[in-house]
Amino acid sequence: MVERQDPWLTIVGIGEDGPAGLSEASRAALARAERVVGAPRHLALLPDLTCPTEPWPVPFEQGVAAxxxxxxxxxxxxxxxxxFWFGxxxxxxxxxxxxEWIAHPAPSTFAHAAARLGWRLEDTACLGLHAAPFTRLRPLLAPGVRAIVLVRDGPAAAALAGxxxxxxxxxxxxxxxxxxxGPNERIRHAQAQNFAFEDIAHPVAIGIAIAGDGPVMPQTSGLQDDWFAHDGQLTKRPVRALTLSALAPRPGELLWDVGAGSGSIAIExxxxxxxTSALAFERDPVRAARARANAARLGVDRLTYVEGAAPIILADHPPPAAVFVGGGLSETLxxxxTNLPHPTRLVANAVTLESEALLARWHATKGGTLLRIELAEATPLGTRRGWRASYPVVQWSVIL
Known part of the structure; x- marks a missing residue:
């Protein structure tokens, strides 16, 4: 248990009802304060302050040093x-x-919104998109899903509906x-496709009950290939599903995706x-740009892309929990x-005979699992159908 005997900073949560919604502890902290800082809108909610006040600058980080x-x-x-909820x-x-600090929270905007909408918060996606792309909502877009989204202002609310x-x-x-x-509370409803409100006041939250027949992203590994823009350099869906299974992502882990191509492995x-987090290493700047766009569109803009050739480009980056090698496989790489901190899960895929032989030698020395993946797809053959085989993929997975 952490003792907070005499913190110099008290973080007070305040709602649109101003002083009326403050807890007794918050009121006591304000009474003792030698200085109150906050957004001008928040300071205006407490007009009876007697100590000096200081408006917080925009962007937020500029006020931390002061x-x-x-x-x-x-x-x-x-x-x-x-x-402490998107705050x-x-x-x-x-x-x-x-x-050094203590906090006295007030009811969150999410709690207020759920209470107005009648939605269970545990069944509702809650996102803060003040400065984040709306594409973070993309994996959640499915009929029946409910989301409460905090946005910057009225134009952002309209853009989100769009x-x-x-x-x-x-x-x-x-x-x-x-x-x-607060006294200016207002609630209005519209369909996303007919959204036309132009007089939306800040602060604003948006409740979205998803409906429609747009494409829904599956929640298992192995998205259909057409979710990714690519130039042919793509780990195909069945192989990708097996690769993700071997990589076995776990909460909080970092992946290195070496020779990332379209970024499909890192994105999934x-x-x-x-x-989870991921570093994608790719020497082709066109592919790197395409992969960044794929990640942003599919709601994982946190993908970090590093342009350059492996293994040189791998130096001076945080050590991964897992590594996938999809391109540029070599003895040197x-x-x-093998010099990474142990244990590290490594999965490498090979298509050429030379790369397959390389993995076979390393498997003989280091152990692990060597898997040959041979796939064939039924395609038209005259008036009938036949099997069209893909190049076999050899996959080596090992814990270094």
Missing amino acids: LLARRGERVVMLASGDP AGGTLARHLAPG YVAGEGFGPSTVTVLESLG WLLAHPT LTTL
């Missing part, structure tokens, strides 16, 4: 609702030691929830869990990868 310089003062930082609390806590409609889910019900919990690794 706040830390006030150590020794009793400072109250105002934040929207629950500071300022988590950002500030990274810069502070235990005992994005949902543009993905094929125009019949979705979009609920605009403005200034929840990121789709496996919101806390495998030797480099």
Whole structure:
């Protein structure tokens, strides 16, 4: 248990109802404060302050150094609702030691929105997209899904409705929830495809009940190939599913995707869990750009692409939990990868006879599993059908 005997910083969650919604602990912290900082809108909600006030700058990070310089003062930082749910609390806590701060949350915007909509929060996707792309919603777009999304302002709300409609889910019900919990609260509904509100006030949350017949992203490994833009350099769906199974992504893990091509392996690794991360190494700048676009469109813009040739480009990056080699397989590359911190899961796919022989030698020395994947697809053959075989893929998986 961490003791917070005399923190200099108190993070106070505040809602649109201003002083009326403050807890007793929040009121006491404000009464003792030597300085109150926060967004101008939040400061305006507390007009009876007697200590000096300081507006927080935009962008948010610019205010952190000035706040830390006030150590020794009793400072109250105002934040929207629950500071640790898409709020300022988590950002500030990274810069502070235990005992330096304490937080008094108020009901979050998500809680207010769920209470107005009658939605169970545990069954509702909650996203903060103030400064993040709307494509993060893409994996969730499926009929019956409900989401509450925090957005920057009215134009962003309209743009979000347009994005949902543009993905094929125009019949979705979009609920605009403005200034929840305050005297200016307003709630309106529209279909995404008919969204025409132009007078939306900040702060605003959007409730979306997804409906429509747009394409739905499967939740298992092995997306259909047409989800990815590519130039032919793509790990095909059945092989990709087997590869992801061998890589076995786990929460919080980092993948190195070497010779990433279209980025399909790294993208599906990121789709496996919101806390996974991936570095994609690709020497072709055109392919790298295409893969970045694939990742952004499929809702995993956190993919980091590194342009350059392996193994030289691999130096000075955080060590991975798993490595996939889909291109540029060589003796030098495998030797480099054996110097990674142990244990590291390695999966390498080979198509050429030379690469297959290389993996066979390494399997004989290092062990692991050597798998030959031979696939054939039924295709027209005159008036009948026949099997069209793909190049066999040899897959080596091992724990280094």
